Amino acid sequence: MTGARPAPERDDDASAGRPAHTAADPATSPWRPPRGPVVCLGETMAAMAPAPAHSLDDAESLRVAVAGAESNVAMYLADLGLPVSWLSAVGDDALGRRVRSTVARAGVDVSGVRTDPARPTGLLLKDPGASGTRVHYYRAGSAASALGPDLLDDERIGGAGLLHLTGVTPALSPSCRALVERALHTPPKRRAHAVSFDVNHRPALWPPDTAATVLRELANRADIAFVGLDEAQDLWGADLDATDVRRLLSRPRVLVVKDGGRGATAFTEHGEWTVPALPTEVVEPVGAGDAFAAGFLAGLCADTDLTRALRLGHLTAASALKVVGDHGPLPDEGTVEAMLALAEQDWCQAPMS
Secondary structure (H helix, E strand, O other), X not given: OOEXXXXXXXXXXXXOOOOOOOOOOOOOOOOOOOOOOEEEEOOOEEEEEOOOOOOXXXXXXXXXXXXXXXXXXXXXXHHOOOOEEEEOEEEOOHHXXXXXXXXXXXXXXXXXXXXXXXXXXXXXXXXXXXXEEEEEEEOOOOOHHHOOHHHHHOHHHHOOOEEEEEOOHHHOOHHHHHHHHHHOOOOHHHOOOEEEEEOOOOHHHOOOOOHHHHHHHHHHHOOEEEEEHHHHHHHHOOOOOHHHHHHHOOOOOEEEEEEXXXXXXXXXXXXXXXXXXXXXXXXXXXXXXXXXXXXXHHHHHOOOOXXXXXXXXXXXXXXXXOOOOOOOOXXXXXXXXHHHOOOHHHHHHOOEO
């Protein structure tokens, strides 16, 4: 059901029947990041995939694209009109130049991306099949895996309102883990900018029995945290529901638990808001979580309410679901505004064409 389920505690004004939407209503005036550009930090690789309906076994050609959780978020934020930079490193090679130029063409500032003359750009291969798409990574020793805490001294972070990170980065190398730990070390109330963290669990990147503890600790230090219910269950317990996840990740100002094609719930200290996902024909699910995070962050930064922020997340995710690559075209601005303004019952029935 779309809308708010407030926390049990209520102040005297609320219990006396204060109007549902006022300036003090946490649904319409939630905590927001400080004003300023967004910086997304993390590895982006060249991505190769066969045409739809083909696997790597029988494909005669491969399509070259780019793939990276943090740059996906950056590109969608740029699509949604936010000033955004991407910080990373690529190799001094053709794939690195392709990655940099592709992200730049989306409207993202890539001037802070480093070129490593000694290490290559990471590569992934997508292998579609009847049971889903398998992804093969070739990123060990990549340029981005050599990043470290000194990247946080970049001037773009100093002027940012929001820094976006994911759980992929700390899995790449000890220096990358140190980078993320430093970014989240300062307590939220003492930070000059907010930090959002998408758990983005990639089991193949982690040594056995390490991801669950590390990712929970990092997510709990963020101002805004995102996690899929399925990955939370894989990490912390198969029987968890969204409320259980909030108990585990109780410290973020905003926690968003995504439940695949069913919906997403935003938790704050004031309660929880759930919005169902849009019916969407899925071409490929890779990248949809990043798109959702971008849409939600854009809504939160734009002074909209939490329900509309969740809706914008779903709309942006649907754009990724409908394409083979990670970055699909958004609906036009008029369509987005009309969808965000739908009544609850109309939203629940609206197909994403």
